[in-house]
Amino acid sequence: MSGQSTQWQATARLLRRAGFGASGPQIDAVAKQDRSVYLDTALGLDADRDPGAVATPRPIPVTPPTNYTTGAELTALQNELSLQMNDLTEWWVRRMVAVQEPIHEKLTLLWHDHFATSAQKVPFAVWMGAQNQTLRTLKLGDFRTMAVAMLGDAAMLYWLDGFSNNANNPNENLSREFMELFTLGHGDGYSEMDVREGARALTGWGIGPGGQTKVQPDQHDSDVKTVLGVTGNLDHTAFCDVVLSQPGSAPFVAGRLWRQLASDKSPSPEALGRLVDAYGPGRDLKALTKAILLDPEFTSSTGTIVTAPIEWMVGLIRALKVPIDDPVFLHAILLALEIMGQRPFYPPNVNGWPSGQAWLSTTSTAARVWAADKFVTLGDLSTVDDAATGDRIDAAGYLIGVGAWTDRTVAALKDLVDDPKRIVAAAVNSPEYLTA
Numbered sequence: 117m118s119g120q121s122t123q124w125q126a127t128a129r130l131l132r133r134a135g136f137g138a139s140g141p142q143i144d145a146v147a148k149q150d151r152s153v154y155l156d157t158a159l160g161l162d163a164d165r166d167p168g169a170v171a172t173p174r175p176i177p178v179t180p181p182t183n184y185t186t187g188a189e190l191t192a193l194q195n196e197l198s199l200q201m202n203d204l205t206e207w208w209v210r211r212m213v214a215v216q217e218p219i220h221e222k223l224t225l226l227w228h229d230h231f232a233t234s235a236q237k238v239p240f241a242v243w244m245g246a247q248n249q250t251l252r253t254l255k256l257g258d259f260r261t262m263a264v265a266m267l268g269d270a271a272m273l274y275w276l277d278g279f280s281n282n283a284n285n286p287n288e289n290l291s292r293e294f295m296e297l298f299t300l301g302h303g304d305g306y307s308e309m310d311v312r313e314g315a316r317a318l319t320g321w322g323i324g325p326g327g328q329t330k331v332q333p334d335q336h337d338s339d340v341k342t343v344l345g346v347t348g349n350l351d352h353t354a355f356c357d358v359v360l361s362q363p364g365s366a367p368f369v370a371g372r373l374w375r376q377l378a379s380d381k382s383p384s385p386e387a388l389g390r391l392v393d394a395y396g397p398g399r400d401l402k403a404l405t406k407a408i409l410l411d412p413e414f415t416s417s418t419g420t421i422v423t424a425p426i427e428w429m430v431g432l433i434r435a436l437k438v439p440i441d442d443p444v445f446l447h448a449i450l451l452a453l454e455i456m457g458q459r460p461f462y463p464p465n466v467n468g469w470p471s472g473q474a475w476l477s478t479t480s481t482a483a484r485v486w487a488a489d490k491f492v493t494l495g496d497l498s499t500v501d502d503a504a505t506g507d508r509i510d511a512a513g514y515l516i517g518v519g520a521w522t523d524r525t526v527a528a529l530k531d532l533v534d535d536p537k538r539i540v541a542a543a544v545n546s547p548e549y550l551t552a
Contacts, residue, residue, distance in 0.1 A: 119520030128517045132552045135218035137431020140514035168214030200241035212430045224252040226376040232468035233275045235461045243271040243327045259399035267352045270327040283337035291315040304364045313341040317355040366392045379417040380472040387413040425456035436495025455483040488541040500536040508533045512543040
């Protein structure tokens with residue numbers, strides 16, 4: 117295969133990493149534009165006014181009464197909560213598929229992974245849905261606003277036991293993970309004493325029946341604390357400010373988003389410096405996101421990040437224009453994502469989902485093969501169907517946004533050119549499609 121131009125392939129990578137896959141026509145349209153201008157336009161859109169988002173409104177479930185008295189009532193409650201969570205998960209997958217500009221859903225997913233909170237423990241879909249909307253709303257603002265919001269978020273408080281953290285019985289989970297996983301990195305400049313004092317600053321949160329949260333003064337430790345060398349009657353906002361003021365915070369946040377968007381490997385010191393400069397004293401997530409996607413090392417990192425299951429699944433559905441309105445089929449999609457290890461709203465732990473080679477396990481591969489075989493029978497393969505037999509390898513690449521094949525992949529696909537369904541199913545399981 118001769119391959120697409122360098123500019124086309126660079127645009128394909130930009131769209132794949134900033135969204136969920138990319139088809140040839142989508143790449144063609146953006147390749148003609150200045151990438152900086154394109155990103156300014158895409159990032160500036162209102163995510164909730166996207167026509168696809170409008171067509172897939174988020175369910176707002178009514179949490180049933182939790183004051184059960186019999187085993188049967190408990191079972192009924194658990195079943196209802198499970199159904200509500202399933203509806204919410206199906207909604208987000210449908211929204212990812214439906215939106216016209218997917219960068220906002222992609223970034224919401226990445227920040228969901230960063231501030232990993234899971235319905236494995238959080239019982240109420242309304243809490244998980246509210247957190248999802250908070251992340252979507254704040255993902256391109258300043259990181260401080262997002263971080264403060266997460267410290268008072270109902271799902272997060274429940275997930276990391278912040279709701280049971282009170283002056284008489286401090287719980288260190290949220291304080292520890294906030295520093296270790298969300299803002300600074302493991303053991304970077306803080307001590308166990310800082311964790312304990314931070315826990316005291318975060319005491320007193322309560323969660324109301326509808327998921328409203330507030331600090332209860334009689335449960336909050338109002339004595340003086342010292343966190344990272346700062347002493348005072350610190351509350352959650354002061355705690356956040358102290359942590360984010362540490363010199364290691366900006367490189368940590370920039371590096372984490374880089375590894376989500378650009379590569380499974382950390383950026384070079386030079387690239388990291390450019391990203392930290394973009395992030396700046398205002399902790400500007402929009403500027404940081406744009407800087408990552410335009411950095412020279414972003415383009416040169418092609419092939420260094422393994423496509424995560426949700427990105428792969430949604431990208432395939434979008435490229436093939438597969439209708440997913442059938443509840444049975446939608447349930448099968450969620451089951452396949454669960455088997456592959458990345459069901460939305462269900463990260464396995466506070467570290468979030470794994471990455472890299474973890475997505476290429478035997479179990480995950482079997483689920484991808486099943487999904488590919490299923491989708492190609494339901495999707496629009498006209499791009500490949502209408503191509504001459506000798507052009508179908510190129511046509512399959514154009515359909516799914518792959519600009520060039522290796523000789524090894526071409527050799528594997530040559531035997532399938534008489535069957536458009538088989539060649540597309542194989543193409544979406546190729547190394548070129550599984551990495552970006």
